[in-house]
Amino acid sequence: MPQDYRLDKIGLINRNKKISFKFNGKSYFGYEGDTLASALIANGVHLVGRSFKYHRPRGFFGAGVDEPYAIVQLYRNNETDPNVRATEQELFEGLEAKSVNCWPSVNFDIGAINNFLNKFFPAGFYYKTFMWPKSFWYKVYEPFIRKAAGFGVASIKHDKERYEHKYEYCDLLITGSGPSGLASAYAAAKNGARVILAEDKPRFGGSLLTSEVNIGNQSGKEWAENIVNELKEMPNVIVRNRAQVFGYYDHNMLVMSERINDHLPKSKKYSPKQRLWYIRAKEVVISSGSIERPLVFGNNDTPGVVLSSAAKEYLKVYGVLVGRNPLIFTNNDSGYETAIEFKKNGIWPIILDTRNNPNSEIVDEAKRMGIDIKFSYVVVAAKGYKKVKSAEIAKISEDKKELGAIENINCDCICVSGFWTPTIHLASQSGNKTKFNEEIDAFVPGKSKQEETTVGSANGIFTLEETLKTSFEAGHQLSKKITKNDNKVSIPKVVEKKLTKHDKFWCVPLPKGKKYKRFLDFQNDVAVTDVELALREGYRSIEHVKRYTTLGMATDQGKTSNLNGLQLVSDVENKIVPSVGHTTFRPPYTPVTIGAIVGREVGKHSKPTRKSPIHSWHEKHNAVFVDAGVWLRPRYYKQGSEGLFEASKREAENVRKNVGVCDVTTLGKIDVKGPDAAEFLNRVYTNAWLKLPIGKARYGVMLREDGIVMDDGTTTRISGNHYHMTTTTAQAANVLSHLEYYLQVIWPELNVNVVSTTEQWSGAAIAGPKSRNVLQKLFPNIDVSNEGLPFMGYVEGDLFGVHARIFRISFSGELAYEVNVESNNGNYMWEKIIEIGKEFSIQPYGTEALSTLRIEMGHVAGSELDGRTIPYDNGLQGLLSKKKDFIGKRSLSRQAFVAEDRQKVVGVVPLDKKTSIPEGSHLVKEEKAKLPNPKLGHVSASCWSVEYNNPFSLAILHDGKNMIGQKLFALSPLKNKSIPVEIVSSHYVDPKGERVRS
Amino acid sequence: MLHIKCPYCGTRSQNEFAYGGDATIKRPELNKEVSDKEWDTFVYFRKSPRGKHLEFWHHISGCRQWFKVQRDTTTHEIFKTLKPNEDI
Numbered sequence A: 001m002p003q004d005y006r007l008d009k010i011g012l013i014n015r016n017k018k019i020s021f022k023f024n025g026k027s028y029f030g031y032e033g034d035t036l037a038s039a040l041i042a043n044g045v046h047l048v049g050r051s052f053k054y055h056r057p058r059g060f061f062g063a064g065v066d067e068p069y070a071i072v073q074l075y076r077n078n079e080t081d082p083n084v085r086a087t088e089q090e091l092f093e094g095l096e097a098k099s100v101n102c103w104p105s106v107n108f109d110i111g112a113i114n115n116f117l118n119k120f121f122p123a124g125f126y127y128k129t130f131m132w133p134k135s136f137w138y139k140v141y142e143p144f145i146r147k148a149a150g151f152g153v154a155s156i157k158h159d160k161e162r163y164e165h166k167y168e169y170c171d172l173l174i175t176g177s178g179p180s181g182l183a184s185a186y187a188a189a190k191n192g193a194r195v196i197l198a199e200d201k202p203r204f205g206g207s208l209l210t211s212e213v214n215i216g217n218q219s220g221k222e223w224a225e226n227i228v229n230e231l232k233e234m235p236n237v238i239v240r241n242r243a244q245v246f247g248y249y250d251h252n253m254l255v256m257s258e259r260i261n262d263h264l265p266k267s268k269k270y271s272p273k274q275r276l277w278y279i280r281a282k283e284v285v286i287s288s289g290s291i292e293r294p295l296v297f298g299n300n301d302t303p304g305v306v307l308s309s310a311a312k313e314y315l316k317v318y319g320v321l322v323g324r325n326p327l328i329f330t331n332n333d334s335g336y337e338t339a340i341e342f343k344k345n346g347i348w349p350i351i352l353d354t355r356n357n358p359n360s361e362i363v364d365e366a367k368r369m370g371i372d373i374k375f376s377y378v379v380v381a382a383k384g385y386k387k388v389k390s391a392e393i394a395k396i397s398e399d400k401k402e403l404g405a406i407e408n409i410n411c412d413c414i415c416v417s418g419f420w421t422p423t424i425h426l427a428s429q430s431g432n433k434t435k436f437n438e439e440i441d442a443f444v445p446g447k448s449k450q451e452e453t454t455v456g457s458a459n460g461i462f463t464l465e466e467t468l469k470t471s472f473e474a475g476h477q478l479s480k481k482i483t484k485n486d487n488k489v490s491i492p493k494v495v496e497k498k499l500t501k502h503d504k505f506w507c508v509p510l511p512k513g514k515k516y517k518r519f520l521d522f523q524n525d526v527a528v529t530d531v532e533l534a535l536r537e538g539y540r541s542i543e544h545v546k547r548y549t550t551l552g553m554a555t556d557q558g559k560t561s562n563l564n565g566l567q568l569v570s571d572v573e574n575k576i577v578p579s580v581g582h583t584t585f586r587p588p589y590t591p592v593t594i595g596a597i598v599g600r601e602v603g604k605h606s607k608p609t610r611k612s613p614i615h616s617w618h619e620k621h622n623a624v625f626v627d628a629g630v631w632l633r634p635r636y637y638k639q640g641s642e643g644l645f646e647a648s649k650r651e652a653e654n655v656r657k658n659v660g661v662c663d664v665t666t667l668g669k670i671d672v673k674g675p676d677a678a679e680f681l682n683r684v685y686t687n688a689w690l691k692l693p694i695g696k697a698r699y700g701v702m703l704r705e706d707g708i709v710m711d712d713g714t715t716t717r718i719s720g721n722h723y724h725m726t727t728t729t730a731q732a733a734n735v736l737s738h739l740e741y742y743l744q745v746i747w748p749e750l751n752v753n754v755v756s757t758t759e760q761w762s763g764a765a766i767a768g769p770k771s772r773n774v775l776q777k778l779f780p781n782i783d784v785s786n787e788g789l790p791f792m793g794y795v796e797g798d799l800f801g802v803h804a805r806i807f808r809i810s811f812s813g814e815l816a817y818e819v820n821v822e823s824n825n826g827n828y829m830w831e832k833i834i835e836i837g838k839e840f841s842i843q844p845y846g847t848e849a850l851s852t853l854r855i856e857m858g859h860v861a862g863s864e865l866d867g868r869t870i871p872y873d874n875g876l877q878g879l880l881s882k883k884k885d886f887i888g889k890r891s892l893s894r895q896a897f898v899a900e901d902r903q904k905v906v907g908v909v910p911l912d913k914k915t916s917i918p919e920g921s922h923l924v925k926e927e928k929a930k931l932p933n934p935k936l937g938h939v940s941a942s943c944w945s946v947e948y949n950n951p952f953s954l955a956i957l958h959d960g961k962n963m964i965g966q967k968l969f970a971l972s973p974l975k976n977k978s979i980p981v982e983i984v985s986s987h988y989v990d991p992k993g994e995r996v997r998s
Numbered sequence B: 001m002l003h004i005k006c007p008y009c010g011t012r013s014q015n016e017f018a019y020g021g022d023a024t025i026k027r028p029e030l031n032k033e034v035s036d037k038e039w040d041t042f043v044y045f046r047k048s049p050r051g052k053h054l055e056f057w058h059h060i061s062g063c064r065q066w067f068k069v070q071r072d073t074t075t076h077e078i079f080k081t082l083k084p085n086e087d088i
Ligand SMILES: [Zn+2]
Pocket: B006, B007, B008, B009, B010, B059, B062, B063, B064, B065
């Protein structure tokens, strides 16, 4: 079956490989090398979507990155992507795509009623209408907008594709492989620079693929091919196609998104779908080219109205006709190139030129070819709803204000050219203050802000000869600065047609009595009248006009709409464009997938998972793990049908009754060494450290300068100048940074070094009344009696052949020891403890039982040391030395910190002794007070007390000292609970601390 | 992403570093009588200048040294990096 709009003898597609695909459920075919857009147009499909606001029919407008209309939902390999531009998506076998923004179907669209009700959708419509009543927002407006708007649906499935990140450094990054990019890359590469050349499209060459020029006795296309092939062979050059440099960030870092497998039915094995490149370039050459500007006339959004350069690209690259009866509407020479291509391929175009018979080489050529040209003519309006059927045209007066008689002319497409807009997004993102160039009626980059140089048409240079000359020069100079080489390549001779000046005219006036919509922003449906209304309503700054009308705010970032919008504001306001200024360009230049941004940091890869050396033993013994910082720790060891509650209760009871063992490898450990180590600790901790004997441990609390508790832990004096500090699992990294700060910045005179040893030591806490029996058998040669190894004592020993550190410290409040061995021996130690402890009924216990034990003992931990409490609040005021200064001490005398009714940690027991109190519950005086019910404190940690067999919680309570014995309510609106409670001492079990010393 | 020159390691990307706050603040000496106002100024008050700012950074995924950076807060231009005991 031949395709109605495909030519036989022209194009770069592979006609030997047919590709079948589906669009909106219907099957079509195209060829290898097609885009979805070119294949659809070849099949005569022009209706691809509905516009955002008025749901007017939408076709294709461009042929690449600037496309405002043809946005589809793509289906590939059982996955779906929204917001895909059909003009960029390459065809692959089995591709499926659907229109977005139309409900229920592209041909019959309910939202199109907005088009007929469009008086309700003027500029600022959303601001004016959806403001009130407030309750309508959730119930009516938002659901309506959500249903009727949007560019597709994100998949909610886990994305199975792989995305990668890559960091790269280079001398020159060149963004775009048109003539300017190739010339700069070639000159720089030949001068020894490390070059990255990035091309967004699958094919290299940019405008050379479609222009009729000659470079060094070759066609432009051949020259480009040869240069690219040579660059690819050079070891100092990285050449990438399908790679969009979308963001220019600080210190010359640019980010590029490479679509590696999107053009294939499914990703190749071991190859990511997309790769995000972070490129730190010494110099950046912006060779991003330019985008053709639309002309504005009535119904200029009708499918079949396309950019003239896009029509030429469809023809020359894909062998596809956007219409068989084309009308070319131009204010410059570019439209003629398209007309000539049509004519060469047997199609008779008609040209409407807003200029009056300009003296131009290409106009003469068109005349010679017999093309029908109407000078001083304009398109007044496109006719046809779902596709252009004809056009109303008219002669226009010299001053461009008066239209002549309206004539009707048959055509099936209107190719518009309103001259060219340099693509200055990257330059602007780099911080470059762009300047207005009156010659070309557009902004071009100003003085370089970072190390960036803009070349070619992106810099407003539209002749090939000048482009090549300046780009070769730029590549040479920039590389010379870096490599100090001076190898020049010769600049080839160029044959091209001379350009004549374009006409500044861009917006066709409305004929009397007609109210055609004339669109400026095609993706967001912003018409001339909307901007005029915004200006009438007093919006002046272009940034405000943008937000009020949504001009240039869509996913295409106003690539085709920006300048015409500015022109209009300047026309109405009688200002010149430069004083209106343009809105800020922000990255990304084109939409980037979330997958590419996230890269490999998905699921468990988002942060490292740290496992203790005993991890596999825990796994084998049915441990249920919990995330503790970056560590995985056993929460409990499941036996039979136990849940969390039963298991943790059994484990905690066994510690109180017999003996338990807990993996405490994850605790932060820091070696503090040096002659001034004691002095340093004395400044860091709130209590006294100068007289701690060798072989003794001490509990310490450290503050921030603002007096808030930062962390706590025990530190042991291993030898004269060597201390072993422990921190909480969560704060380990912060404490190390804190210590380094004081040593390096505040007290560099102290001769102390600190280093993390968290991963060097594996630890086991052996706790319970029978722990000494276990220890005795583990270390038969050591005196572990209460006299030989008293509370807070430390010895070193031999644990069946491996060196061990033994600390008599306790977190559970029971008689307890902590044994540390080198990490490699962690599992060996653990198995020995389990084996030897068997006769004493030892059981491993997890973090849940650990919490229970510390809570009922009233030991504060992370939930109390929450970055908002001072030592007093935690009952730690006894650890504050009066004799010496320490970090944060001065803050403790602040008025609020010495208030009589200061908050303090207390115990909380439900009156019914049954109902567990949710953590986070508020403590209040009256159950049903007027809201907001005054909060006296909050429950920080809850457990089931195994000692008393009832619930017990810790809380931070206002005036806690004087609240013991009071009856309050614990309210948890989240859990819908209100529990009558009694306030008790936080030391619920063994308040005198006799067990740890037994 | 900034490119920061650690005085000890050389130039590295920002993601190796942690920001450490104003480097012009002087901590009052230990054991010195300090007025409420002086202490509050030290703990809480920081300028937020538009332009040059001297600040600490910590080469947290590198040599773990703290150092000073003079940076323009509006353009991110880095003028100088110094060891903690060096002055501009
Ligand atoms: Zn460093």
